[in-house]
Amino acid sequence: MLNWLRRPKYESVERRDIPAGLWAKCPRCAQLVYRKELERNLKVCPKCGYHHRLSGPERLHLLVDEGTFEEWDPDLASLDPLEFPDYAERYRQAVQRTGRREAVLTGRGRIHGVPTALAVFDFDFLGGSMGSVVGEKVARVFERAVDLRLPVVTCSASGGARMQEGVLSLMQLAKTVAAVGRLHAAGLPFVSVLCDPTTGGVTASFAMLGDVHVAEPGALIGFAGARVIEQTIRQKLPEGFQTAEFLLRCGLVDLIVPRPELKQTLARLLRLLGGDRGEVALDQPS
Amino acid sequence: MTSPPDRAQLEQELQVLEQELARLEAAPQEVPDLAARAGALRARVEALREALWREPTAWQVVQAARHPQRPKLEDYLARVFTEVVELHGDRLFGDDPAMFCGLARLDGQPVAVVGHHKGKDTRENVSRRWGMPNPEGYRKAVRVMRLAEKLGLPVVSLVDTPAAYPGVEAEERGQAEAIARSILTMVELRCPVVVAITGEGGSGGALAIGVGDRVLMMQYAIYSVIPPEGCAAILWRDAGRKEEAAAALKLTAWDLLELGVVDEVVPEPLGGAHLDPGRAAAALQEALVRHLREVQALPAQERQRRRYDKYRRMGRFRVDLGPSAPGP
Numbered sequence: 001m002l003n004w005l006r007r008p009k010y011e012s013v014e015r016r017d018i019p020a021g022l023w024a025k026c027p028r029c030a031q032l033v034y035r036k037e038l039e040r041n042l043k044v045c046p047k048c049g050y051h052h053r054l055s056g057p058e059r060l061h062l063l064v065d066e067g068t069f070e071e072w073d074p075d076l077a078s079l080d081p082l083e084f085p086d087y088a089e090r091y092r093q094a095v096q097r098t099g100r101r102e103a104v105l106t107g108r109g110r111i112h113g114v115p116t117a118l119a120v121f122d123f124d125f126l127g128g129s130m131g132s133v134v135g136e137k138v139a140r141v142f143e144r145a146v147d148l149r150l151p152v153v154t155c156s157a158s159g160g161a162r163m164q165e166g167v168l169s170l171m172q173l174a175k176t177v178a179a180v181g182r183l184h185a186a187g188l189p190f191v192s193v194l195c196d197p198t199t200g201g202v203t204a205s206f207a208m209l210g211d212v213h214v215a216e217p218g219a220l221i222g223f224a225g226a227r228v229i230e231q232t233i234r235q236k237l238p239e240g241f242q243t244a245e246f247l248l249r250c251g252l253v254d255l256i257v258p259r260p261e262l263k264q265t266l267a268r269l270l271r272l273l274g275g276d277r278g279e280v281a282l283d284q285p286s
Numbered sequence: 287m288t289s290p291p292d293r294a295q296l297e298q299e300l301q302v303l304e305q306e307l308a309r310l311e312a313a314p315q316e317v318p319d320l321a322a323r324a325g326a327l328r329a330r331v332e333a334l335r336e337a338l339w340r341e342p343t344a345w346q347v348v349q350a351a352r353h354p355q356r357p358k359l360e361d362y363l364a365r366v367f368t369e370v371v372e373l374h375g376d377r378l379f380g381d382d383p384a385m386f387c388g389l390a391r392l393d394g395q396p397v398a399v400v401g402h403h404k405g406k407d408t409r410e411n412v413s414r415r416w417g418m419p420n421p422e423g424y425r426k427a428v429r430v431m432r433l434a435e436k437l438g439l440p441v442v443s444l445v446d447t448p449a450a451y452p453g454v455e456a457e458e459r460g461q462a463e464a465i466a467r468s469i470l471t472m473v474e475l476r477c478p479v480v481v482a483i484t485g486e487g488g489s490g491g492a493l494a495i496g497v498g499d500r501v502l503m504m505q506y507a508i509y510s511v512i513p514p515e516g517c518a519a520i521l522w523r524d525a526g527r528k529e530e531a532a533a534a535l536k537l538t539a540w541d542l543l544e545l546g547v548v549d550e551v552v553p554e555p556l557g558g559a560h561l562d563p564g565r566a567a568a569a570l571q572e573a574l575v576r577h578l579r580e581v582q583a584l585p586a587q588e589r590q591r592r593r594y595d596k597y598r599r600m601g602r603f604r605v606d607l608g609p610s611a612p613g614p
Contacts, residue, residue: 177466
């Protein structure tokens with residue numbers, strides 16, 4: 001289910017409270033942080049360790065060796081198959097705001113030298129929601145990874161299926177899951193990185209089918225939205241419900257990795273999982 | 287599209303007449319002119335129903351799909367299958383009463399059946415969570431579908447759920463993982479899989495057992511990524527505009543046939559399966575048997591390839607060759 005309207009305070013707080021863009025207010029500890037210092041710290045609050053959300057390009061910059069990224073399918077763009085109220089306009093605004101055509105960036109690049117196929121979500125783009133294009137691009141990542149014998153890393157941040165494309169969005173769950181199946185059958189590794197927030201149809205499809213699940217500290221990860229659960233069971237949810245730490249306790253993620261260590265950890269995992277057996281064995285000089 | 291006000295009036299009128307007719311039919315035989323009066327009333331009821339249901343609004347269909355008297359899994363088990371044996375438990379955690387799994391015969395042939403288990407009344411619905419499974423429900427389905435695969439039995443899945451259960455324990459036990467794993471299982475099964483959406487197809491909770499070589503949909507069933515009420519609340523911050531949302535979501539069987547998401551619409555009696563459950567079940571059985579026969583005729587590898595392609599093609603998008611967006 002789609003719940004990307006949850007927790008809107010992060011964005012609005014940031015936007016409202018930084019007049020000159022010099023200072024950022026941490027949504028968790030409410031302290032003002034010099035923006036440059038926050039950027040230097042990979043957008044992790046130096047006061048409390050809160051992991052601010054990253055855009056797709058920011059995350060690629062964090063993970064992929066400089067100059068090695070080759071983007072796939074940047075020209076895929078959405079239609080409005082249901083002629084859904086306001087969708088065309090909201091989509092147009094998202095394109096204008098982000099300069100990109102959809103909520104996921106895909107391609108290949110190296111992570112500390114390990115060639116990898118990547119899909120990185122952009123929560124900024126309509127809440128990272130998965131419609132026909134996002135599903136198509138994600139499915140292509142897994143299929144191309146099979147052709148190129150590459151491991152796959154996805155970094156999800158999504159409210160779930162895109163309501164405005166109706167049941168066609170729901171079908172993207174099946175489409176992406178089918179493609180993951182091909183990767184598994186080909187004996188290639190898949191590391192799913194769950195970023196804040198990963199919920200609904202993205203969690204209930206490819207993102208929960210990784211060989212290894214990595215989560216960022218404090219990330220909201222779950223299936224149903226907190227409000228829907230509260231309305232159903234008619235009680236308040238326990239503190240820390242649906243956080244990365246909660247999922248670790250429940251046995252649903254393998255490890256929680258702070259952002260400064262994420263790239264190193266992914267590279268190590270990919271090598272241990274044999275993701276560097278193919279291409280890299282042939283062409284890595286050092 | 288909103289329903290015109292006269293439609294609501296017609297609905298009310300129909301309800302009144304139906305009650306009157308029921309009273310009349312239950313009356314003692316000695317009442318004078320009983321047969322004539324009942325016959326006239328029946329004709330008026332049928333004319334009204336025809337006017338109301340010839341082109342139903344999306345919201346009317348939603349109401350039919352959720353109708354309390356709508357045939358449930360147990361009705362179809364009794365009318366479509368024979369020799370039904372229920373299998374319990376996921377062998378990992380427990381047994382989920384919201385998910386039915388078992389073995390049965392369809393047209394004489396042994397099959398595995400999975401399906402959401404809505405109850406017949408409120409009491410039963412409380413214990414079955416209105417057919418909203420927990421993770422162990424989906425894991426039970428995966429277990430039984432793998433059993434079918436091992437034995438070369440076809441899988442028949444009957445979908446009728448508002449949603450996967452949104453609860454604390456469901457999240458703790460990995461609702462999302464259970465759904466994803468069930469979808470993956472259905473994509474990969476070597477055996478034939480035929481799905482019928484009989485009532486409510488509630489998002490991921492429905493799709494989890496809704497992937498197949500063929501997906502059929504009853505005429506007044508619905509299938510949606512979000513309930514109309516939730517959609518209206520997000521779109522207009524007003525759950526009351528559910529009728530508009532229902533139309534916008536394109537959730538009826540005819541819509542989904544057009545979008546390529548379902549393969550066939552199974553006809554129901556005008557106004558809903560609850561008006562003649564026997565006829566609805568017969569139509570469902572005929573369609574299930576026919577589609578099963580067709581997909582069983584294919585070699586397993588070809589069937590799997592086609593199933594992959596079927597889902598791989600779903601969705602609509604375009605290639606925009608305008609100036610490239612700035613890269614990362």
